[in-house]
Amino acid sequence: MKISPRxxxxxxxxxxxxxxxxxxxNVIPAxxxxxxxxxxxxxxxxxxxxxxxxxxxxxxxxxxxxxLICSMFNHTALYYMLLNIFIAFFISWYVRKEKYKKKRNLxxxxxxLAFIGGGLGTVFQWLxxxxxxxxxxxxxxxxxxxxxxxxxxxTAMLLNVVLNLLDKSITTGIGVALIYIMPAHMREEIxxxxxxxxxxxxxxxxxxxxxTDKKRHSVQTRTTAMLTVASxxxxxxxxxxxxxxxxxxxxxxxxxxxxxxxxxxxxVVDPDMVNRYIEEGQxxxxxxxTKKLIKEIHDNxxxxxYLYVVKIVEDGCVFVFDVETEDVPAYEPGEKIxxxxxxxxxxxxxxxGDGIEPIESNDVSGWVMTAYxxxxxxxxxxxxxxxxxxxxxxxxxxxxxxxxxTLLVFAGFFILIMGYGLWITxxxxxxxxxxxxxxxxxxxxxxxxxxxxxxxxxxxxxxxxHTGDEVEKLYRAICEMGAETAEQMRExxxxxxxxxxxxxxxxxxxxxxxxxxxxxxxxxxxxxxxxVKIIVxxxxxxGYYLEKLTPRFMSAVVMSAPLHDVGKIHVPDAILNxxxxxxxxxxxxxxxxxxxxxxxxxxxxxxxxGENYLKEARNMAAYHHERWDGKGYPDGLHGQVIPLxxxxxxxxxxxxxxxxxxxxxxxxxxxxxxxxxKEGAGTQFDxxxxxxxxxxxxxxxxxxxxxxxx
Numbered sequence: 001m002k003i004s005p006r007x008x009x010x011x012x013x014x015x016x017x018x019x020x021x022x023x024x025x026n027v028i029p030a031x032x033x034x035x036x037x038x039x040x041x042x043x044x045x046x047x048x049x050x051x052x053x054x055x056x057x058x059x060x061x062x063x064x065x066x067x068l069i070c071s072m073f074n075h076t077a078l079y080y081m082l083l084n085i086f087i088a089f090f091i092s093w094y095v096r097k098e099k100y101k102k103k104r105n106l107x108x109x110x111x112x113l114a115f116i117g118g119g120l121g122t123v124f125q126w127l128x129x130x131x132x133x134x135x136x137x138x139x140x141x142x143x144x145x146x147x148x149x150x151x152x153x154x155t156a157m158l159l160n161v162v163l164n165l166l167d168k169s170i171t172t173g174i175g176v177a178l179i180y181i182m183p184a185h186m187r188e189e190i191x192x193x194x195x196x197x198x199x200x201x202x203x204x205x206x207x208x209x210x211x212t213d214k215k216r217h218s219v220q221t222r223t224t225a226m227l228t229v230a231s232x233x234x235x236x237x238x239x240x241x242x243x244x245x246x247x248x249x250x251x252x253x254x255x256x257x258x259x260x261x262x263x264x265x266x267x268v269v270d271p272d273m274v275n276r277y278i279e280e281g282q283x284x285x286x287x288x289x290t291k292k293l294i295k296e297i298h299d300n301x302x303x304x305x306y307l308y309v310v311k312i313v314e315d316g317c318v319f320v321f322d323v324e325t326e327d328v329p330a331y332e333p334g335e336k337i338x339x340x341x342x343x344x345x346x347x348x349x350x351x352x353g354d355g356i357e358p359i360e361s362n363d364v365s366g367w368v369m370t371a372y373x374x375x376x377x378x379x380x381x382x383x384x385x386x387x388x389x390x391x392x393x394x395x396x397x398x399x400x401x402x403x404x405x406t407l408l409v410f411a412g413f414f415i416l417i418m419g420y421g422l423w424i425t426x427x428x429x430x431x432x433x434x435x436x437x438x439x440x441x442x443x444x445x446x447x448x449x450x451x452x453x454x455x456x457x458x459x460x461x462x463x464x465x466h467t468g469d470e471v472e473k474l475y476r477a478i479c480e481m482g483a484e485t486a487e488q489m490r491e492x493x494x495x496x497x498x499x500x501x502x503x504x505x506x507x508x509x510x511x512x513x514x515x516x517x518x519x520x521x522x523x524x525x526x527x528x529x530x531x532v533k534i535i536v537x538x539x540x541x542x543g544y545y546l547e548k549l550t551p552r553f554m555s556a557v558v559m560s561a562p563l564h565d566v567g568k569i570h571v572p573d574a575i576l577n578x579x580x581x582x583x584x585x586x587x588x589x590x591x592x593x594x595x596x597x598x599x600x601x602x603x604x605x606x607x608x609x610g611e612n613y614l615k616e617a618r619n620m621a622a623y624h625h626e627r628w629d630g631k632g633y634p635d636g637l638h639g640q641v642i643p644l645x646x647x648x649x650x651x652x653x654x655x656x657x658x659x660x661x662x663x664x665x666x667x668x669x670x671x672x673x674x675x676x677x678k679e680g681a682g683t684q685f686d687x688x689x690x691x692x693x694x695x696x697x698x699x700x701x702x703x704x705x706x707x708x709x710x
Contacts, residue, residue: 011193021047048175059088081412118161208434262373351384531652538692559615567597597621
C-alpha cells in the first residue's frame with residue numbers, strides 16, 4: 001500500500017505568503033509610529049487580517065513574529081507578545097462564529113480589542129515599567145488622579161483603552177479592507193488549506209470533539225496533556241536553571257562592583273588624615289572634597305546601596321565618611337555603632353587590618369552584601385576600611401523583574417508551541433481518526449441495509465485523508481476493507497434471500513400438506529399469517545414488548561406462522577374432518593397436535609442447528625392454545641409465561657376460526673367475532689394483542705375481503 005506524498009498545494013503556499021505579508025503590515029507601521037513617538041501602536045493590522053483569513057495558528061505565528069521583530073527597535077515590544085496573541089485568538093473566534101454578519105456585534109468587537117490592548121496593556125506596563133509607557137498618558141493621569149495611586153492606575157487604563165479604541169479602529173479598518181480585496185474563493189481556499197482531508201464543517205468538528213470529550217483518555221486529551229506537561233517541564237527546568245545562574249552571575253557582578261567601589265574609595269581617602277577626619281569632621285582639611293568624591297563613586301556604581309569609610313575598634317565601627325541616601329541619613333564623622341552579628345566572626349581579622357571576603361548579612365542595614373577594603377598608610381598599616389553595601393533586596397527585585405519578563409516572553413512562545421502541536425495533532429491525527437471513526441460507526445449502523453452500507457463507503461472515500469503517514473495508510477486500508485465488506489454483504493444478502501425464499505417455500509409446502517388433510521380450513525395458514533403480521537406490527541407501533549420485538553423476532557414470527565398447526569399431521573382424518581362435535585376422547589386426541597407440533601419443530605431445529613424462526617415456530621405450534629388465565633393446553637401456562645409468538649397466534653387463530661365456515665358451523669359475522677375477542681381479552685387472550693388487533697380493523701377487513709372473494 002503506497003502512501004501519497006504530502007501535498008504542497010497553492011493554497012498552502014498562499015497561506016505562507018499572506019502570513020509574511022501580514023507580519024510586514026504589522027511591523028512597518030509600528031516602526032514609524034515608534035520613531036515619531038505617537039501614543040498608539042498600529043501593530044495588529046496583519047494579525048487581524050491573517051487570523052480572519054487563515055485561522056488561529058497563522059494568527060499566532062504573525063503575532064509572535066511581529067513582536068519579535070519589533071523588539072529590534074523597541075525593546076519592550078517582546079513583552080507585549082501575549083496581547084497580540086490574544087487578539088489573534090479573539091479574531092479567529094469572531095470569524096469562525098460568524099459574528100461579523102450582525103452589525104450590532106461591531107461595537108462589542110471594538111471594545112474587546114480596546115480592552116485587550118489598553119486594559120491588559122496597562123497591567124503589563126505597570127508590571128514592567130511601574131507606570132504608563134507613554135509620557136503624555138502618564139502626565140494626564142497624574143493630573144486627573146491628584147496624587148491617588150489607585151486613581152492614577154485606573155485613569156491611565158481608561159486613557160489607554162480610549163487610545164486603543166482609536167488604534168484598533170484603524171487596524172481593524174485596514175485589516176477588513178485587505179480581507180475584502182482578496183477574492184472570496186481565495187479566502188476560502190486559504191482558510192481550508194491546513195486540512196489534510198476534506199475540510200470538516202463546524203458541526204462535524206463539534207461532533208468529533210464532543211465524542212472525544214466523553215472519553216476519559218482520548219487521543220486529544222493525551223496529546224494536549226503530553227504537550228503541556230513536556231513544555232512546562234522543560235520550561236520550568238530551563239527557567240529554574242536560567243534564573244539560578246542569572247542570580248548567581250548578577251550577585252557575583254554586584255559583589256565585584258562593591259569591591260571595586262571600595263577600592264576606588266580607598267584610593268581617594270588620605271590615610272594619614274583619618275584621625276583628624278574623625279576628630280574634626282567636616283572642618284578637617286580636604287574632608288568635604290573627599291566626601292564629594294565618595295558620593296560621585298556611589299552614584300556611578302551600579303547596585304551600591306551604601307558607601308562609607310569606617311575605623312574598626314574593639315567595641316564597634318567608627319564612621320569616617322558616610323554617603324547619605326534618600327531613605328537613610330548619613331552617620332556623622334566619629335559616630336560609633338556596634339558590630340552586626342554577621343561580622344562578629346571577622347572582628348579579629350579586621351582588628352589586625354587584614355582583608356576579608358564579602359559578607360552577606362541581614363541585620364540593621366537590611367539584607368546586604370558588604371565588601372571591605374583596607375586603607376593603609378605609608379607604613380602599610382591599616383588605619384580604616386572602605387566599605388560598600390550591595391542591597392540584596394535590590395538584587396532580589398531585579399531577579400523578580402527578570403523572571404516576570406522571562407515568563408511574559410515564555411508565555412508567548414509556549415502558546416506558539418502548543419498551538420503548533422495542537423494544530424499538527426488535530427489535522428494529522430485527531431480529525432482524520434475522528435472522521436474515520438464516525439464513518440465507521442455509520443458503516444456498522446448500515447450493515448442491515450445494503451444501500452446504507454454502500455453510501456457509508458462513499459462517504460468514507462469522500463474524506464480524502466492525505467496525511468502522508470501511517471494515518472493515511474490506515475485510512476486507505478479501511479476504505480478497501482469497507483468496499484470489500486459491502487460487496488461481500490451484497491453477495492451474502494443475495495444468498496440469504498435465496499435461502500429465505502427456499503425456507504418459505506418449504507414452510508408453505510409443509511403447512512399445505514397439513515391443511516389439505518383438513519376439509520374446511522381454506523386459506524387458514526395465509527389468513528392467520530396475515531393477522532399475525534398485523535398484530536406484531538401493531539404491538540411495535542404501540543411500544544409494547546419492545547425488548548422482545550426485534551426485527552429478527554418479528555420476521556421469524558411472521559415467517560413461521562403457517563407452521564402453527566403442523567402437529568395435525570399426526571391427528572387421524574376421521575377426527576380432523578369429523579362433521580360434528582368431538583367427544584371428550586376425540587378432543588384429547590385433537591389436543592395432541594400441539595405436543596406433536598412441538599416435537600416436529602424440535603427435530604427440525606436440531607437438524608438445522610436451531611434457526612431462530614424455527615424456535616418461534618415451535619413455540620406457536622406448542623402453545624397457541626394456551627390461555628392468558630392458565631386454563632389452556634397442553635401445559636396450562638398463563639400470562640406472559642406463554643411465549644409472545646404463541647399469544648399473538650392465539651388471537652389470529654381464534655379470529656380466523658370464528659370468521660371462517662366449518663363443517664360443524666357457519667362463519668360468524670365480523671361484529672360477533674370481534675365481540676368474542678373482546679370478551680376473551682384478559683382471560684383467554686393477551687389483552688395487548690387484542691387491543692392492537694382492534695385498532696387495526698381496517699387492515700383486518702382487507703385480509704377478510706381478499707380471501708372471501710378468492
